[in-house]
Amino acid sequence: MSPQTASILGLVAMFIVATVLPLNMGAVALAMAFLIGSFVVGMSAERIIAGFPGDLFVTLVGITYLFAIAQKNGTIELLVRAAVQAVRGHIAAIPWVMFAVAALLTGVGAVSPAAVAILAPVALQFAKQYGISPLMIGLLVIHGAQGGGFSPISIYGGITNQIVERSGLPGNETALFLASLGYNLLVALGVFFAFGGRGLLARGTAAALPDGAGAAAATGLTIEGHGTSADASLVRSTVGAAQVEAPTRLTLQQGATLLGLAVLAVAALGFGLNVGLVAVTVAVCLALLAPDEQKGAVDKIGWSTILLVGGVITYIGVLQKSGAIDSVGQGVSGIGAPLLAALLLCYIGGVVSAFASSVGVLGATIPLAVPFLQQGQIGAVGMIAALAISSTVVDVSPFSTNGALVVASAPEAEREAIYKRFLAYSILVVAAGPPLAWALFILPGWM
Secondary structure, eight states: OOHHHHHHHHHHHHHHHHHHSSOOHHHHHHHHHHHHIIIIIOOOHHHHHTTSOHHHHHHHHHHHHHHHHHHHTTHHHHHHHHHHHHTTTBTTHHHHHHHHHHHHHHHTTOOHHHHHHHHHHHHHHHHHHHTOOHHHHHHHHHHHHHHSTTSTTSHHHHHHHHHHHHTTOOOOHHHHHHHHHHHHHHHHHHHHHHTTHHHHHHHOBGGGOOTTHHHHHHHSOOOTTSSSSOOHHHHHHHHHHTTSOOOSSOOHHHHHHHHHHHHHHIIIIISOOOHHHHHHHHHHHHHHHSTTTTTTTGGGSOHHHHHHHHHHHHHHHHHHHTTHHHHHHHHHHTOSOHHHHHHHHHHHHHHHHTTSOHHHHHHHHHHHHHHHHTTTSSOHHHHHHHHHHHHHGGGGSTTSHHHHHHHHHSOHHHHHHHHHHHHHHHHHHHHHHHHHHHHHHTTTTOO
16 A cells, blocks of 8 residues: 555544544544554654644634633633624624724734634634624634735735746736635625524624523523533623723723733734744733732643644645655646646645645646646636635634634533534535636636
8 A cells, every 4th residue: 555545544444533532633633643643654663743833832822721711810801802892792893803903914914813803702702792603703703814815015925926926827917816805705605695694684783682582592502500611790791891882091001911912913923023932921920910810721722632633734745745746736637628737736725735834835737727727728817826725724623723723612511512513614625615716717717
């Protein structure tokens, strides 16, 4: 059996075992990475471990630690009240505010994971306190970040345009940006109405929400002892809080936390510093300010999610080293039917990017498209747009940075349920996202 075949079969076995049995998929993936990598692919232990996403590990630890402290000292509740007052209590506007802010941040140059890392914990707190589906608001944060991510001055846009230029292909920076923004806005509209948006619109303002009924309708949860993690008293008290003015005086810890969050935003978005390291530094400074009151914050870090994501990505490194991904891509590029080859390339970009770096996938798939794009049978601009969207829309996967950040930011009691819902949605996106991009941007014959 070839290393390529063995590594693909290992991936399938990993998903089956972790689905059938109550095992953490990350732990299974690490074991599989050792077995396949060492005894089939011939990788050293050091090379296998090098595939572990250290940067993502630090980011997840730092963000979840920082926002655990912010939740304990009441800063998150303060931000939630201020945000609801800013939209005058219109709960349905909150997810779209998150979408717009995320798109704005990435559109002006922020790295997508940095924008999601800053917005996701606050967005999920909105969901918890105002009966919004956490899946819906988390997805709107990610789709917003992806929508703005291909502007001419953004990270993704700049890198993609450079790859296109080096490949000798015609490009259109504005068309790429508008295609990504329009596509993600279209998907976000579908998500909004599929996961409770109609109910949010019917509820009107927060003050009109009756004792937790809206929360049950929006999230599919029942309250008053009928079975779930929803807390009826919390829903009632926080809905009532929308009618109360936010306190004008901050505690010392809340003021310091707000300052820390501002430092995180400026450092990560303005100066390009590592968001995980900045978040850890801010969290430690806040913990030093009140060490006794921050006990237990470390326990709120999403350790199981971190193991899950780290293990799966480590195995994807083994899969890449075995040559399985390259061989599949080369086989697709050699297909004689350009439209079919284009669709398959979009699928490859989507499937691989759900576990790996979106930028890295773009760097690999765009050059593969050069041979049949040079034949002139498919518009280059449309093909690039479809590849870019297919390779980034799947970042909702809980194994990608953005999806993992949202899952890790969820309350501990709800994290497993949210992970499963994100996984189910990401499977749908991987299956339907690339063909939708193909149908919108390749079939019409963009230039």
